[in-house]
Structures are given as structure tokens and as C-alpha cells.
Amino acid sequence: MSCGAESILTSSCVLFSLAKHYSCTHAFLDFYCSSVPGTSRTQSKEEILKTGVWRCPVCTYDNEDSFSACDICGVLRNHLVKDNSKRNASADPFDAVGGTCKDSGASKMAWSLFASLPKQTPINSVLFEAQENVSPPKIIFPSRGNGNTRTDFLELNRAFSSQNFHKVTLEPFKFDSPSPDDLVSNGLRTPKLYSKDKHTGIKEKGLASGNGNKLVTSDDTANIVSLPSKSGNTKTISDLKATSIPQYKLEKWMIPDNVEDGLNQLNLAIVGHVDSGKSTLSGRLLHLLGRIITEEMHKYEMEAKQQGKRSFAFAWALDESVEERERGITMTVGVAFFNSRRYRVVLLDSPGHRDFVPNMISGASQADAAILVVDASIGSFEAGVDAIGGQTREHTQLIRSFGVDQIIVAVNKMDVVHYSKERFDVVKQKLGTVLRSCGFKDSSISWIPVSAMENQNLLNPSDVMLSWFQGNTLLDAIDSLQLPARDYSKPPLMPICEVVKSQSQGQVSVCGKLESGAIRPGLKVLIMPSRETATIRSLERDSQVSNIVRAGDNVIVNLQGVEGNHLITGGVMCHPDFPVPVANHLELKIVVLDISTPILIGSQLEIHIHHAKEAARVVKLSSLLDPKTGKATKKLPRCLLAKQNAVVEVVVQESICVEEYSKCRALGRVSLRMSGRTIALGVVTRIINSEESKVK
Numbered sequence: 001m002s003c004g005a006e007s008i009l010t011s012s013c014v015l016f017s018l019a020k021h022y023s024c025t026h027a028f029l030d031f032y033c034s035s036v037p038g039t040s041r042t043q044s045k046e047e048i049l050k051t052g053v054w055r056c057p058v059c060t061y062d063n064e065d066s067f068s069a070c071d072i073c074g075v076l077r078n079h080l081v082k083d084n085s086k087r088n089a090s091a092d093p094f095d096a097v098g099g100t101c102k103d104s105g106a107s108k109m110a111w112s113l114f115a116s117l118p119k120q121t122p123i124n125s126v127l128f129e130a131q132e133n134v135s136p137p138k139i140i141f142p143s144r145g146n147g148n149t150r151t152d153f154l155e156l157n158r159a160f161s162s163q164n165f166h167k168v169t170l171e172p173f174k175f176d177s178p179s180p181d182d183l184v185s186n187g188l189r190t191p192k193l194y195s196k197d198k199h200t201g202i203k204e205k206g207l208a209s210g211n212g213n214k215l216v217t218s219d220d221t222a223n224i225v226s227l228p229s230k231s232g233n234t235k236t237i238s239d240l241k242a243t244s245i246p247q248y249k250l251e252k253w254m255i256p257d258n259v260e261d262g263l264n265q266l267n268l269a270i271v272g273h274v275d276s277g278k279s280t281l282s283g284r285l286l287h288l289l290g291r292i293i294t295e296e297m298h299k300y301e302m303e304a305k306q307q308g309k310r311s312f313a314f315a316w317a318l319d320e321s322v323e324e325r326e327r328g329i330t331m332t333v334g335v336a337f338f339n340s341r342r343y344r345v346v347l348l349d350s351p352g353h354r355d356f357v358p359n360m361i362s363g364a365s366q367a368d369a370a371i372l373v374v375d376a377s378i379g380s381f382e383a384g385v386d387a388i389g390g391q392t393r394e395h396t397q398l399i400r401s402f403g404v405d406q407i408i409v410a411v412n413k414m415d416v417v418h419y420s421k422e423r424f425d426v427v428k429q430k431l432g433t434v435l436r437s438c439g440f441k442d443s444s445i446s447w448i449p450v451s452a453m454e455n456q457n458l459l460n461p462s463d464v465m466l467s468w469f470q471g472n473t474l475l476d477a478i479d480s481l482q483l484p485a486r487d488y489s490k491p492p493l494m495p496i497c498e499v500v501k502s503q504s505q506g507q508v509s510v511c512g513k514l515e516s517g518a519i520r521p522g523l524k525v526l527i528m529p530s531r532e533t534a535t536i537r538s539l540e541r542d543s544q545v546s547n548i549v550r551a552g553d554n555v556i557v558n559l560q561g562v563e564g565n566h567l568i569t570g571g572v573m574c575h576p577d578f579p580v581p582v583a584n585h586l587e588l589k590i591v592v593l594d595i596s597t598p599i600l601i602g603s604q605l606e607i608h609i610h611h612a613k614e615a616a617r618v619v620k621l622s623s624l625l626d627p628k629t630g631k632a633t634k635k636l637p638r639c640l641l642a643k644q645n646a647v648v649e650v651v652v653q654e655s656i657c658v659e660e661y662s663k664c665r666a667l668g669r670v671s672l673r674m675s676g677r678t679i680a681l682g683v684v685t686r687i688i689n690s691e692e693s694k695v696k
């Protein structure tokens with residue numbers, strides 16, 4: 001496929017659009033209020049008060065009227081809610097922590113959460129309508145000019161986010177006891193992933209995981225709601241309700257009898273903290289394996305040298321854009337191909353900088369396995385595994401939540417620590433704890449000391465520098481990975497990672513990992529959520545024209561018969577008889593990570609599902625779960641804290657292609673982010689149809 005200058009990578013700026021979601025608080029609340037029947041922005045004060053109780057503005061707990069501070073979190077009762085005139089008008093509610101409310105009965109966790117807050121004038125509260133259950137709150141906005149100073153949740157969250165919770169001792173993330181995979185389905189795990197070629201000229205970001213596929217049932221179709229407006233198509237798709245559920249007919253060509261070139265495709269994500277050496281390692285591997293010819297490498301060296309960034313020469317093979325090179329960081333997922341002895345490897349080089357985690361999610365969620373690159377240098381390694389802000393830890397949690405259970409840890413920059421076995425052992429011991437807590441089994445982790453810069457232990461054993469190390473080289477470790485099962489027998493389904501429009505040729509292409517089934521030129525496909533049909537004109541895999549591509553392959557699908565504006569990143573290409581659901585109200589089973597700000601009803605989030613990312617709002621905290629059994633231990637909790645497992649409901653701002661995890665893993669895995677951090681991981685357990693939403 002031509003991917004030249006005339007091509008428009010329509011999704012290349014997707015992360016920047018996220019800012020839009022976060023800056024539109026009121027617009028979002030308008031959306032929210034209009035989407036939740038009975039929710040109004042102009043409730044009277046009386047409406048929101050329930051006789052005999054007052055609701056804590058922070059944790060939403062309904063306290064008895066006689067309490068002067070919240071029984072759960074210790075925050076003083078807001079003077080607007082109750083006459084607090086007995087108190088000094090200038091009293092600081094956060095003295096609740098300092099002493100005034102020490103006898104309020106605040107829980108230990110609440111104390112730890114609030115104890116570190118500096119004394120300050122409280123942020124004015126959000127009040128909720130007292131309700132029988134904790135369904136979507138009614139948010140009361142400042143009625144500007146009338147003295148009502150109540151504000152919204154975002155401000156509240158900001159107030160807490162801006163505090164330093166350094167005294168909070170949070171338990172380490174423990175993902176898999178059981179993991180979302182295990183919570184939802186017992187046993188079978190199918191990995192996923194996808195990527196694209198960079199070295200050959202195509203650059204992209206990817207994502208998606210799981211390999212399931214869905215057969216539409218009458219229940220499924222009931223969940224289909226209106227199309228997202230950004231697709232340019234606002235028609236509803238309730239007419240997708242199938243009068244009869246078709247059977248998917250398998251044909252002989254769909255099932256591979258043997259792999260044509262003897263090699264299977266392995267999608268391998270390179271993840272890790274910023275500057276750990278991911279791009280350098282990837283570039284070095286490509287060069288050693290002959291995918292970057294000497295002349296090309298020489299060109300990178302010269303250019304990098306001219307810009308005073310000589311050490312980035314190998315990284316430049318992956319980091320192609322001017323901005324990436326100027327800043328010396330990866331911003332989008334670089335994709336490259338090479339062959340190992342066993343695999344046709346699709347390398348997905350992820351950005352490590354925290355600002356680009358959404359891109360990392362998009363790319364790495366398609367991984368069958370991952371290389372976690374860590375910088376062995378003193379201080380750098382420690383920063384990466386830090387619970388707050390360390391991308392070694394965050395990437396590990398994310399990659400595990402995508403269903404990846406095999407990981408190679410490349411302990412890089414061993415040259416900086418003089419190839420010290422002691423340092424390697426320290427890294428192994430500390431990071432091993434993190435990996436195990438994320439659910440990786442020791443037997444699925446390979447520890448490989450390397451130096452990308454000095455080419456040690458990549459293709460050949462490092463007999464001198466790493467003479468103490470008897471294990472695999474990096475390439476051997478890659479060949480030791482197991483290929484996940486592929487689902488060829490289901491209808492084709494491909495989350496769209498990227499849309500490429502060629503203006504000059506009037507051609508439109510979609511890129512992604514085919515999660516299930518098989519496709520070939522001439523086949524009709526359905527594009528969701530626009531519900532346009534198109535015909536496959538041609539296919540590319542590993543930057544080669546291909547006659548058939550099958551589940552697990554990262555592909556470029558050139559389409560005809562469809563307008564480019566009907567295709568969006570985060571959409572799905574599927575079989576016309578098996579449309580995927582499009583929905584905006586979801587029930588999720590989640591594991592909360594190391595957060596310092598509790599998740600509340602009304603919390604605004606960014607939701608990531610395959611390549612879709614949207615603003616979302618928590619509308620119900622249904623239950624807390626026992627992490628071991630998955631059984632509900634508490635109904636309707638007031639808030640969610642670090643490490644808790646829970647069932648929640650969210651409303652997504654614009655409907656997305658989504659499926660219950662038990663029916664389709666690729667469309668059912670969820671990451672929730674807030675304020676630039678991943679705060680929870682999980683799966684979709686239920687799509688709540690519009691009728692059900694209305695009742696709520």
C-alpha cells in the first residue's frame with residue numbers, strides 16, 4: 001500500500017483529541033445529564049437533601065444529621081448543607097484531619113487519604129440527590145450569582161489530585177487473583193495483538209487484544225444503540241436486529257493447512273519506561289538481522305550526529321517523525337518486521353513517555369508477547385518501577401491486562417553498570433515482585449541482560465562482558481515464546497487501528513490485527529459503527545501483497561465502495577452478517593490500581609477499548625468483589641480505593657464498538673485512565689441496552 005506523503009493518517013492525532021474530552025467538563029455533564037433520565041442540572045437544594053441525613057460531598061456517604069463530619073472520610077459537613085454557624089466561619093474543614101474531627105470515626109484508610117492534605121479552604125461541594133440506591137447522581141451546578149458555590153466533580157477530583165498523598169501506603173497492584181481474564185472466563189486465554197510496518201515505510205499505532213469473535217444474538221442486537229456522531233453518520237442501527245441468526249459458513253481457504261513460508265506471525269510489543277532503550281534495541285535488532293541495510297544505518301548515524309543526537313542513531317530507525325527526533329522520544333507506535341528462526345516477528349515499539357500511554361495501549365494491546373525493556377542504571381530502574389508515575393510498572397499492568405502472559409525482560413544498558421551481576425540480580429528481584437503481582441508466572445518470564453548500545457547478548461552470547469550469564473540471547477528468548485491460539489473458524493473481525501486515505505488514488509485503507517476469521521480480496525465487509533459495506537480490493541501483510549490473511553495477522557486492507565469519512569480509528573471491520581454491537585452504557589468488572597484519588601460515582605474517565613478511546617463517566621458503583629473468589633462482598637460501595645475489585649457501570653460519551661468479554665475478548669477488554677494515569681483495568685461484563693438505561 002502506498003503510504004506516501006499524500007496519505008492522510010487520520011488517526012495520528014488521536015491522543016491530542018483526548019484533551020478535548022477533558023476540557024469539556026460542562027459539555028460532558030450536559031451530555032451526561034441528558035443521557036441519564038431524571039438527572040437535572042438545576043435541582044433545588046431541598047430536592048437533594050434526604051430527611052435525617054446529609055451526604056458527604058467527597059465520598060457520598062449518607063451521614064446522620066447529628067454528625068458534624070463524615071463518618072467515612074472525616075470531611076467536615078459543608079456549611080451550605082447544614083448550619084455550621086457554631087463553627088468558626090474561617091474554620092478549615094480539613095482540620096478534620098488535623099484535629100477537629102479526629103473523633104469522627106473516620107476509617108483508617110480515609111485518615112491516610114486525607115492526613116496529607118495541606119490546610120486549605122475547601123473546594124465547594126457537589127451535592128447529590130438522596131436516592132434509594134446509588135444510581136447516577138444528580139449533579140448540582142453553581143447557580144451563578146445566587147451565592148450557591150457548589151461546583152462539579154471534576155473540580156473536586158482536581159482538588160484531590162493536586163494534593164500530595166505521600167503518606168498514603170497503598171498495597172502493590174495485584175492483578176490476578178484472579179485476573180480479569182479469570183474473573184470472566186475460566187481457563188482459555190487467547191492472546192491478541194497487531195502492528196504495522198515501519199521499516200518498510202508504514203508507521204502506525206495499534207491496539208486490541210483477545211481473539212474472540214462474536215456471533216450476534218438477539219440479546220446482542222438489543223444492545224445496539226445510536227451511531228457515534230463522529231462517524232459522520234447519525235442514523236440508528238436498531239435495524240441491525242437480525243430476524244434470524246445466520247450460521248457462519250466455514251470454507252476451506254479460511255483454514256491454513258500449513259503456513260506458506262514455514263513461519264508464523266508473532267506480534268511482539270516492546271514496552272517500558274521512557275528512555276529505557278526500546279527504540280535503540282529495536283533498531284539494533286533490525287540492523288543485526290539485515291532489515292536495515294548499512295547505507296541506511298549510515299544515513300541515520302549522520303543525521304543523528306548532525307543534530308547532536310548521535311546516541312539516538314538506532315532509535316531513528318523507528319522514531320521517524322521530526323518531532324520524535326527533535327525531542328528524542330517515541331510518540332507513536334513504531335512497527336517493523338523481522339524473521340527469527342521460528343517467527344515472522346511484528347515488532348511494536350511503544351512510546352515510554354507517560355504522555356503517550358494511550359498510544360502505547362493502542363499498539364501493545366495487540367501483542368502476543370512482550371519485551372519489557374528496563375534501564376539497569378542506578379536510579380533509572382527505580383524510577384520506572386515507582387508506584388506513582390513509573391511506566392515500567394504501568395506498562396506491565398497494561399500488557400498483562402491485554403491478556404499477554406509471556407514476557408521477556410531485557411535488562412538494558414548493562415554497559416552503564418559495568419555488566420554487574422549484582423545489579424542484574426537486584427533488578428530481577430525487585431521487578432520480579434512487580435511482575436508476579438501483575439499475574440506473570442515465573443515460568444513465563446525470561447530475564448536477559450543486554451546492552452543495545454554495545455550489542456551485547458542480542459543475537460550472540462556475550463562471552464566476555466556477560467560471562468556470568470548462562471541463559472538465552474534475546475533472539476533465542478524470542479524464539480522460545482509460544483504462539484497463541486488463533487481463531488480462524490469465526491467470522492472475520494478486525495478492530496481498526498488506523499485509517500489511511502490516499503487522496504491521489506481515492507483509495508481508503510484500514511490497518512489492524514485480524515482478530516478472528518480469514519479474509520481475501522473480493523469479500524464484502526461491514527464497517528462499524530457507520531454500518532457501511534465495502535469490498536476488499538487487496539491485502540498487505542508484512543508489507544507484501546497477500547491473497548489471504550487470517551486471524552493473528554497484522555494487515556492493511558485496501559477497500560473499495562466506501563467513503564473515507566465512514567471509517568474511524570476505533571471502529572471495527574466485520575462480517576456483514578455478524579455486526580458488532582455499538583453501545584455507550586457498559587457494566588465493567590475492574591481491578592483498581594494504585595490510585596490516590598478514590599473513584600466515585602460521577603468520576604470522569606477516559607475509557608480505552610481496543611482502538612477506541614472515549615470520555616466516560618462512572619454512573620454506578622455496583623459492588624465490591626472478593627479478589628480471590630470474584631464474589632460480591634459489598635453492594636453499592638460509596639467509593640473505590642486502590643487495589644479493590646469491583647463491578648461498576650460507565651456511560652461513554654460517544655457510542656463505541658464493544659462486546660462482552662465472554663463473547664469477544666478483543667472487544668471486551670477495558671483500561672480506565674484519569675488525569676494521565678491508568679487507574680483501573682478490566683473487562684466488559686454487560687452491555688446495558690438503552691431501555692435499561694432509561695429505567696435507571
Ligand SMILES: Nc1nc2c(ncn2[C@@H]2O[C@H](COP(=O)(O)OP(=O)(O)OP(=O)(O)O)[C@@H](O)[C@H]2O)c(=O)[nH]1
Binds near residue numbers: 272
Ligand atoms: N549506555 C547505553 N545507552 C543506551 C542503551 N540503549 C539505549 N541507550 C540510550 O538511551 C537513550 C534513550 O534511548 P531510546 O532508544 O530512545 O529509548 P526509548 O525507550 O525508546 O525512549 P522512549 O521511546 O521515548 O521511551 C538514548 O540516548 C540511547 O542512546 C544501552 O544499551 N546503553
